[in-house]
Amino acid sequence: MEKTLTRWRGKVALVTGASSGIGRAIAVDLGRLGLKVAITGRHRPTLAVVSAEIRRAGGEALILTGDQAVLDTNRRFFRRVRARWGGVDVLVNSSGVRGGTSVLTASLAELQGGFNLNVLAATVCMREAVADLRGRPAGVIINLCSMTGHRLLPGTPGPYAATKHALRIMTDGLRAELATEKLPIKVALLSPGLVDTPWHSRPGGVLAQKGAYPYEPLQPADIVAAVRYILAAPPRVQIGDIQLRSTGQPF
C-alpha cells in the first residue's frame, strides 16, 4: 500500500450505494485500506455480502439499510455511525438513479425520485459529514457525478444529466463554503464515463437493450484507483474534479 494511504487506516468511511457497482468496489477497497466502512443500500442481503467482502479485505463494516430518497433516512445513517464509531472521516456519495428517461414523458414521481436521491440525499449526507468533521484535522467528501454532469452527452436523458449538473454545483458550493470557513475538509467530484456495472441493466438502461457496450467501458477498479489518488494527495492538495472516460468513448 502507498505510504500516503496508511494515514487512513482505522478511520471511518460512509459509502452510499455500496450494494452494487462503483460504490461496492470503493467500499471494499476502503476496507482493504483498513478503514471502518458504513455501507448503505435498500437491501440487507446484498449489503451482507459486501460486508463480508470488506471484513475479508481487512476492514470493519456496518450495514445501514433504507431508502435515501426519503431524506430523513440519511440523517439516521449518520446517527448510527456516530453511535458506533464517533462520526465519519470520509464520505463517498455513490448511490444514484436515472430519475426518468425523458423530459417530456417521465412521471413527476420519477423526476422527484432522481433529484431526491442524486442531489438532495447527497447534500444531506454532505451536511452531516461536515458536522462530524468540524474540529478534525482532515476529511474527504467524494461525490459520484458523471461526464454528463458537465454537459449533456448525446443519447443521455435530460433528467439524469440535470441531477448530475446540480450535484456538481452543490459540490462546488460546498467547497467554497468550507474554504471560507478555513475547514481542512476536501471535496472532490468524480465524473466517470461509461462504467461496467449493473446500472446498465436496470430499467431504462439502453445498453442492456442493445446487449452490448458500444466501446470498452471503464471498470469499477478504475474508479477505485481515482479514489485512492484523491485520498493519497498531501494535505495541501485538494483534487477538485476527476473526469475519466474510456479510451474509445467519443464524447
Ligand SMILES: NC(=O)c1ccc[n+]([C@@H]2O[C@H](COP(=O)([O-])OP(=O)(O)OC[C@H]3O[C@@H](n4cnc5c(N)ncnc54)[C@H](OP(=O)(O)O)[C@@H]3O)[C@@H](O)[C@H]2O)c1
Ligand atoms: N455506471 C456508469 O456508467 C456510471 C457512469 C457515470 C456515473 N455513474 C454514477 O455512479 C454512481 C454509481 O453507479 P453504479 O454504476 O455503481 O450504479 P448501480 O450499480 O446501479 O448502483 C446504484 C446504487 O444506488 C443504490 N440506490 C439506488 N436507489 C436508491 C435509493 N432510493 N435509496 C438508497 N440507495 C439507492 C443502489 O442500492 P440498492 O438498489 O441495493 O438499494 C446501488 O447500491 C451513480 O451515482 C451513477 O449515477 C455511473
